Amino acid sequence: QARKLFDYNIVLIGFMGAGKSTISEFLKTVFAMEVIEMDQIIAERQSMSISDIFETYGEEYFRDLETNLLIEMQSKKNMVISCGGGVPMRERNVVEMKKNGRVVLLTAKPETILNRVKDNHDRPLLEGNKTVPFIADLMEKRREKYQAAADIVIETDDKSELEICEELVKKL
């Protein structure tokens, strides 16, 4: 059996559209690491889209599912955990991700985010709110918690996937 590359998890956090899923897929390809895409697992387990979970059960219910999944993942190693954008807002979640993970914050300007999310319709917080001022405002509200949770920060504007991953590996 191959030796595990990292004896911790790489936990990717950041605003919607910051590139967490894209970079996860890249790390999976390069390092053959297992990826936990939190939104995807939650949607699969509930057999519902994220939008339908929000609509049917409300945001708090979704947030509890996130916390439970995060706790479950901290018993593992050598995983890439791609968090939903709201995960670092709960203090408990940050404690959990820090137990066994190197927390990597991906950032991007509101204009870049808007460009990346404009054609996606499974982000209930952004539906009907796809404007630079709305994104900038929500980003500002989250900034402090994102920064406090992060061990490593990487700006993603105007960088290729490869450049972002190279920077990440150097900083790990």
Ligand code: S3P
């Ligand atoms: C959310 C981000 C989404 C998803 C949900 C809520 C948020 O994930 O978890 O729509 O509160 O920022 P992505 O960051 O993968 O878009």
